[in-house]
Amino acid sequence: MTEPPPFYDDLAGCLDETWRRLEEGAAHQSGFHTPALATIGRDGAPRLRTVVLRGVDRTLRTLRVHCDARSGKAAEIAADPRAALHAYDPKAKLQVRIEGTARLHGQDAVARAAWAASRPMSRVCYATSPGPGTPLAEGGATIQPRDDEAVEAGFPEFRVIVLTAARLEFLYLARQGHRRALFTWDGEAEAATWLAP
Numbered sequence: 001m002t003e004p005p006p007f008y009d010d011l012a013g014c015l016d017e018t019w020r021r022l023e024e025g026a027a028h029q030s031g032f033h034t035p036a037l038a039t040i041g042r043d044g045a046p047r048l049r050t051v052v053l054r055g056v057d058r059t060l061r062t063l064r065v066h067c068d069a070r071s072g073k074a075a076e077i078a079a080d081p082r083a084a085l086h087a088y089d090p091k092a093k094l095q096v097r098i099e100g101t102a103r104l105h106g107q108d109a110v111a112r113a114a115w116a117a118s119r120p121m122s123r124v125c126y127a128t129s130p131g132p133g134t135p136l137a138e139g140g141a142t143i144q145p146r147d148d149e150a151v152e153a154g155f156p157e158f159r160v161i162v163l164t165a166a167r168l169e170f171l172y173l174a175r176q177g178h179r180r181a182l183f184t185w186d187g188e189a190e191a192a193t194w195l196a197p
């Protein structure tokens with residue numbers, strides 16, 4: 001049987017490992033690159049979709065995702081900022097579940113910095129019309145921006161979602177026995193406990 005990893009029986013190590021994998025995910029290097037983001041629908045039902053994890057700041061406990069102002073998720077977060085993020089990395093055998101409060105940034109310093117760092121092919125979506133989720137008569141009935149100027153005109157629709165974690169649950173699958181841990185933050189005060197898997 002393979003040796004358990006160093007974080008196996010170390011609560012602080014489990015949290016470190018989770019942030020490390022999330023940071024790698026934001027840099028395209030782990031299975032945490034495309035997590036699922038959950039919001040609360042205007043009807044109170046859960047809404048779930050895949051997103052690209054664009055940035056992680058473990059000191060601030062924030063995760064950054066980009067979206068269109070015209071999207072369902074943007075409207076849902078504006079109405080109720082409670083949100084959750086889930087990812088499972090099968091190679092690492094690690095699941096993370098994060099719950100917290102999401103904040104939308106548009107046309108501010110956070111949005112400008114994220115826009116400047118994003119690739120032209122990512123910017124194209126925000127200049128497409130009609131907006132995401134609009135019913136179409138045909139699958140391809142959308143208008144795409146034709147030049148750089150038109151792509152840049154999409155910036156007003158660009159939103160950055162910054163999710164601040166209030167609760168982070170770690171689950172590591174192992175033959176020797178799974179490890180599950182819960183980390184919560186009340187303001188800056190951190191609490192940590194093992195949970196029965």
Ligand SMILES: Cc1cc2nc3c(=O)[nH]c(=O)nc-3n(C[C@H](O)[C@H](O)[C@H](O)COP(=O)(O)O)c2cc1C
Nearest residue numbers: 034047049050051052066067068071072073074133
């Ligand atoms: C691999 C993958 C990555 C995606 N990344 C994003 C993303 O970063 N931001 C986003 O708004 N939608 C992203 N999407 C599309 C969403 O999953 C979703 O279909 C779309 O945004 C509409 O969601 P909404 O109506 O709930 O807002 C991605 C989809 C896939 C399959």
